[in-house]
Amino acid sequence: MTVRAFMLAAVSFAAIAAAAPALAQTLAPAQPAAATAQETPSQRLHRLFRESDEDSLRRNPIQAMFRGDFRYADRLGDYITDEYFAAERAAAERDLAALRAIDRAALNATDRLAYDVFEHQTRNNLIDLQPDMLALTAVRPINHFSGFHTFYPVFASGRSAAPFRNVEDYENNVRRHQQFVTGIDRAIGRFRQGLASGVVETQLTIRNVIQQLDTQLAVAPEESPYAGPLQNFPEAVPEAERARLRAELIAVIRDGIYPAYRRLREFLQTEYLPHAREGVGLVHMRGGDRLYQRRIQDNTTLPLTADEVHNIGLSEVARIRGEMDAIRSRVNFNGTLAQFFEHLRTDRQFEPESREWMRERYYAIGRQVDERIGQYFSTLPRARLEIREVEAFRERNEAGGSYQDGTPDGSRPGVFYYNAYDLPSRRTYGMETLYLHEGAPGHHFQISLANENEALPNFMRFGGNTAFVEGWALYAETLWDELGMETDPYQRFGGLNDEMLRAMRLVVDTGIHSKGWTRDQAIQYMLDNSGMSRTEVVSEVERYIAIPGQALAYKIGQLKILELRARAEAALGDRFDLREFHAQVLMTGALPLAVLERKIDDWIASRRAA
Template identity: 50%
Template sequence: MVLNARVIGLAALAMALMAPQASFARAIASATPSAQIDATTPASTASANVALDRLFAEDARAAMQLDPLGALEQGLPVSPEQFVRLFTPDLAIQRRDANARTLAALARIDPAGLDESHRISRAVFEAAKRSEQALWSADVQALIGTQPFNHFGGFHVAYPEMSAPDSGATLASVEDYRKLVARHRALPHVFDSAIDRFREGMAGGVTEPRLTVDNMIVQIDALLAQPISQSPFTAPARQFPASIAYDQRPALRRDLVAVTRGSIYPAYRKLRAFLADEYRPVAREQVGLSSMPGGIGLYRLLAKLHTTLDLDPAAVHDLGLDEVARIKSEMDGVKVELGFTGPLRAFFDHIRTDPRYHPRTEQELAEGFRAMGRKVDALAPQYFVHLPRTPLQIQPYPAYRARFEAGGSYGQGSADGKQPGVFFYNTYDLKSRFLTGIATLYLHEGAPGHHFQISLAQENASLPDFQRFGGNTAYIEGWALYAETLGYEMGFYKDPMQHWGTLDDEMLRAMRLVVDTGLHTKGWGREQAVEYMLANSGMGRSDAQAEVDRYIANPGQALAYKIGALTIQRLRKQAEQALGPRFDIRQFHDQVLGSGALPMPVLEAKVRGWISATR
């Protein structure tokens, strides 16, 4: 898991999938063509390269003007006039038109006239624009535009975070505060637009599941239960920067309190009343997309957007079943190595309670990860041509965050390498943490997983910014899951404790293939999905329920991890078979990581080209 990743509902899916990261967005205003031209570059190729780079920059600037939500998430200024365009059909139409203009301009740039790196960039860019084209089409917008948000990171819960002092937004002057208050005053209009879209869906039988509606109501109730003086919306008045003079603070505080009381809280109450009284009674009882008109086709599209591959859901379901069976078979062998002869389901319970598998102290967990870091640092030159310049720190979550975080995650460093990347591990409730997961978690979240992939991409200034800082789930999470498998050849899984840990993590990703497709194409209910996960893993019930609720709210995303990893593993096997003794694992990894996060078809074409050239 990469920190700060957010999905905010089907209507915002296009923006979430295509949105650049903050460092990219802030560079847009000054973006200039960056084609690499030297004396050996033919004039026609240099001209085509420059034209393509110019199109990238122009599209990035235009996209941010039409993406107020993406700008807010990245801490960029958004005027009330831009803000009120959220969830409006007009904004969707303008995004569709802008996409069409970009694709038309791209068609005029012949890939045959570009150098190799620009041909790859053009393919990545075109894939992203084709995905946008599909999402912004009128028939798809009739399905996703009418479900503006849900409980899984939806706008109604994300907006308070965007309004806090630590959101990344600039709050350094009185004028910044006044702009914030003006935007807050526009919130009722934004919620009214969302309600209008929800009603459009109701008229066509396209609704959220009742489960997600109930969750949204609970979330809104929790927000409204906070006193205005403790609300996240008034937090900027409780944490003034030093640049705000003391004599100016009372008026700004009054304005924030007034807009929270007079605009924000009433808007949330109106949304809550609509959801509870009007929307919930007609919301679908079944949780899967197949229970609504056009749902099967929509699921296939969403799966393609997340995995970058056109997949048959039935084939993915069967693949998941096969992977689950394979991993369970390996688990049966490892549990015997660990001294347990009973059935696998009993071992799941045993490992949760036996102190042998859990850290006794925070120091024990910390030293386990640090030791793993030292081992990977020593071995990495044998597997990689290029190593990140950005250093990697290993540290626990701060105490105030630990309770609400996963077992581990990665916080990326800066592109110049001055700010390190951070592998975070969780020390909250030590008895629930596993010593068995040390190797696989570090390889995935730290090195050579997210840290190598993200750092090497953003350190590569020769790439266009959407390759340096953007990406897709199949590549980003697929690489991190593939990185876990390197523990076998690095020797880490000779220890049955660590071998069990990597199988346990791999099982979750395999079960996702079964459960996600089961929910959205085979009529599975929530409880059926939860029971499947409990029967095939050591997960606790609350963890399984949280996972299943995530898949319900975010269809198709959970497929990307395993699909991405299997694609990279398949390409490696093809390269090993084709090249024989000429296969170099360092060069293979350099091909996979050297162009930023690529769609799977572009990655496959690149690797196959490298195989042919090497042969």
């Protein structure tokens, strides 16, 4: 998944800002410029896009920094105040009113596409900003998978989006830390509201958060990720200033951040945990059924029910099991499929030799993909792709791989993170498909090509939805044959194993949050239907518990893209060009799936008429 989303959950911080509001200072909204008689509908539309984007960046400085815009880098603010939510809600209502005043029929095809995406995204955001939804979400501000307590140390480490170019950047970093401390205390206040209303997190997720806090607090302030920027001062920071900046940073870590972590830990352990719910699914939480249906529609961008998603998952699990059994026969394994799974998860021949070996193997996979990828994509990202190991302080609860996007100008590379925690549990046969998903041509291509496309309005360059983003990354795994991957049957099993993971997610996520499955029941289902290790399965199941519905997006999105490719191949025959299809999918950003379907249908019609 992406570190933005969640921008990015995902998670994909390409996943925090998209999945949850980022910490932001509440600012007065920018007043939209008055329309002029000379403006065309297209000019009014693009002015709306620019004004909306600029206003959003002022409210959400972290999003700006991830885009390489450091005008607001002195502020972090608070992402969970009533004032913040009110400002976001008012902005969405203003934007929709301005959009309705523009005649969609007078726009060209490209602008109509942008109009539709903007409307969908704004309406979608507005739903989650309503008081009834916030009553179920804002009072649960932190869990072990989606929380500022784990995102912020990476952000502030000098290896992420926060700038450390000069004295001002270092001083801004201290200012942000002070606001982060305020944010932690306000999170405690939100948790207390949830205790009063009966809307609480699970015992499992809170215990995991406490463990994460213990891990960070066990490290001396001088050795924490927060102290990372002190390791390599840039030349623009004069030697005479460095001692002062070092002292100020260590002081705010030691006297501000660490005490805030301890206050949060003490509150969670003594006040909150005794009242947290034992049932892990939203079905056990007050208002949980309504929230889960909302999470399904938000993450898939389609009007699906929990039962529909569950049944799609069961069908896909059965299909993939058949292909896995064919691999078992191909390698002449004498035993059942369940015994083959156990062989794959326990035989030492599938263990990475070392962390260093794992790193070098990913480098080699990247070189192999690079040799062929230009044959199937007409445009390649400008941003470099860097391969890094997940940092020790967060590796225990992280997924096997993730992606953090770079800057549009290429000055900061995209990063594929692989997880080497509990090294013997990591399986070598999953490495190729993980790189295709998180690296190239998965998240790195989709996110970078959108970010770098200056012809798009910013909300399409930098926004998106999980179904498209993760659906594309899972679709990228299906390009293994074209890219010369998975020629070994065990690597092909690794591809099927990863696809099985996404199919099982449809079953397990809905099982937990709609049908009342327990954690152990979900773990056993995944062990019975894949070659995943118990460590991997536990991490996955606890992720679904923490961020309901997000995991549904992968398979639903992939199935839609595969459906559209098959439709185009059948309709165009010899005129079908895979490079052109990929450009149609990728070069207008992460579209809601219904909007993507209309776009591809229009493209097919235009190619047939040509």
